[in-house]
Amino acid sequence: MKQISTKDGxxxxxxxxxxETYHSVSGAVEESVEKFVKPCRISELKNPKVLDICFGLGYNSAAAIEANQNIEIISLENDERLFGEILKLNPNLKYYNLVKKLASNKELEYEKDNIKIKLLIGDARETVKNIKNKFDAVFLDPFSPKKCPELWSYEFxxxxxxxxxxxxxxxxxxxxxxxxxxxxxxxFIVKDGPVVGRRAPSTVAIAPIV
Ligand SMILES: C[S@@+](CC[C@H](N)C(=O)[O-])C[C@H]1O[C@@H](n2cnc3c(N)ncnc32)[C@H](O)[C@@H]1O
Known part of the structure; x- marks a missing residue:
């Protein structure tokens, strides 16, 4: 697959x-940190459980681990061919070696100290139905609504x-x-997320406290 340089290097x-590219060309790592990890306040949560929808190259998961090393992540992805690509990448993310270990581990699980990450391979619309855990934070990172409408639907x-x-x-x-x-x-309660790399804001969607 073709590698593209983004503006944060x-x-x-x-x-x-x-x-489409897997990340914003304004900065791939920047996008993971600023649009996903920070709005979900991963560094402030105690032992967060995170659902990473669309693991892709694993940047969002690696950035979450960098923010909090007492963390449990379940990541959903349907394309195992990405693993070979992950091994060729070297983003400036301190824990990307864990993503590489996961990509080269057939069991698709990694656990050490207080970091736990598990990859569920398959269509996220199906795998999500088999999950029993409850999450403190969710990263929703499919391709665009035009190209991948099924992962932006009311049902999902x-x-x-x-x-x-x-x-x-x-x-x-x-x-x-x-x-x-x-x-x-x-x-969901819907609010503007941060403005990063473009004029429009991203979105944070909060599960109500009832
Ligand atoms: C924008 S990329 C995700 C980038 C990723 N979050 C990262 O940090 O590198 C979107 C990903 O969604 C995956 N995908 C597309 N349709 C899917 C589906 N139905 N179920 C699970 N994953 C899907 C693609 O294979 C791709 O890896």
Whole structure:
């Protein structure tokens, strides 16, 4: 797969299938930290359980571990061919070696000290239905709503919110009106996330405390 340099110096990949890059070209690592890890307040949470939807190159998971080393992550991804690509990348993320270990470990699990990460391979719309855990934070990072509408749907969001603890935050880069409407219909409280690398904000969707 073709590697693309982004403006923060980190590399991402280009997907021919979706005709999109795996991260914003304004900065791949920056996007993971600023649009996912910080809005979910990963560094402030005590032993957070994180659902990483669309593991991709593992930047979001690695950035989350860098923010908090007492963490449990479940990551969803349907494309195992990415593992070979992960081994060729060297983003400026302190714990990316764990992502590489995971990509070269057939059991798709890594546990050491207080860091636990498990990869569930398959269509996220199906794997999400088999998860029993409850999460403090969710990263929602599919390709764009135009190219991958199935992961921005009301039905999918309804399955995700069931897995979130009250007050848990889901962060995503899109602020598309249709996405926000689907989030609200599924029961989320929707707010602007940070503005990073472009004029529009990202989105944070909060599971209500009732
Ligand atoms: C924008 S990339 C994710 C980038 C990733 N979060 C990172 O930090 O490197 C989107 C990912 O969603 C995956 N994907 C697409 N459709 C999917 C589906 N139905 N279920 C699970 N993963 C899917 C793609 O294979 C791709 O790796």
């Amino acid at each position: 980190s590399k991402t990949l280009y997907s021919e299938k979706y005709d 969001f309804s399955d995700i919110i069931k897995l979130m603890k009250p007050g848990a935050i889901m962060a995503t880069y899109s602020c598309a009106r249709a996405v926000r409407e689907n989030l609200k219909r599924a029961g």
